[in-house]
Amino acid sequence: MRLYLAKLVRKYRAGRPQFSSKLDQLLKTSQIRASGPSVMRRAPATSEAVTLLPQDQDSRQSLVRVFDDRDGLAAPILPAALAKQIDDIVSERKERAKLAAHGIRPTRSAILVGPPGVGKTLSARYIATQINKPLWVLDLTTVMSSLLGKTGNNLRLVFESAKQNEAVLLLDEVDSIAKRRSDDSDVGELKRLVTAILQEVDNWPDSGLLLAATNHPELIDPALWRRFDAILRFDVSDREGVALAIGRFLDRDAQQFGPWINLMASSLMGQSLSDVERAILTMRRNALIHQIPPARLAVDLAIRHAGELDKNARRDLAISLAKEGAMSHNQISELTGVARDTLRKYAGPSPLKGRGHKKE
Ligand SMILES: Nc1ncnc2c1ncn2[C@@H]1O[C@H](COP(=O)(O)OP(=O)(O)O)[C@@H](O)[C@H]1O
């Protein structure tokens, strides 16, 4: 069987590289699990991945979630410095042989830090895609919720399997396990788990990549923190990033909403791109189903979010609104608390002079 697969891998390498690499993966899995159940229950004619994933021994549930975006995933929208850090990790992979010739190891591990919804998981997926590997995500909150005693075994299983498959492994919400060692009743067991992860980070092979993500860097054991080769710091996007993201999330509606993108970016400043995505999708649904004009949706969005903005962002939003001429300066000022003088200074005279003074 293995020979047959190997032959197929070679046969398809040139014509259908994706299929070939999936087969190749399959072959590797079957090598580690040679004594286990056959991985070849399906004919290899489908291009679906048939990798045997590490499972919980009792429940038979897969311990990891697999992302395979190798058919294309747009780069996450990130500040230049962070994007470069990510690109460097990718290039190091591609130039592994060159580095090795000089006795230099590539970055083997990285921890992704930042608030929820800013693209940590997405970036891990992107990195995996760029180095032509699937991403395995081990969500530690889920693993931890199973019996603590079992967690150790499950962890070991995932680590071994990921190394054998040369998958990119993401330990998501790593803080849920890597709590400071002074924690509650299961101190001993937690300590052993942290130690196990420490050792994996230290010994991860050059052929793989071990990523971890956390929203709570303060909970990470300092000893673990130090072990990672790279620290990638994520944060909410600046206005430019939000505007870019809005353009992307608007997709085929981008043209229709084009004139309002800057206004929407001002309104959604400070939110994660995950929240921005949700707001934009809601808006697109409303535009389509209720036939609400983009201008009104954009202004509604602005009004809804005005209260969440800090002083500078509110001023930006007020000026954008004034420039759009959708409301009088008076109305904008009431909504945002920004002085009418400021609006006049940056956006010229109120388009609806006089009328705006009346309360509706
Ligand atoms: N930087 C980003 N660039 C593009 N899309 C993003 C970005 N951050 C978040 N998103 C959108 O929000 C979704 C959730 O983001 P995710 O990567 O899961 O956040 P995190 O892991 O930081 O909590 C992504 O799948 C994507 O659609």
Ligand SMILES: [Mg+2]
């Ligand atoms: Mg995530």
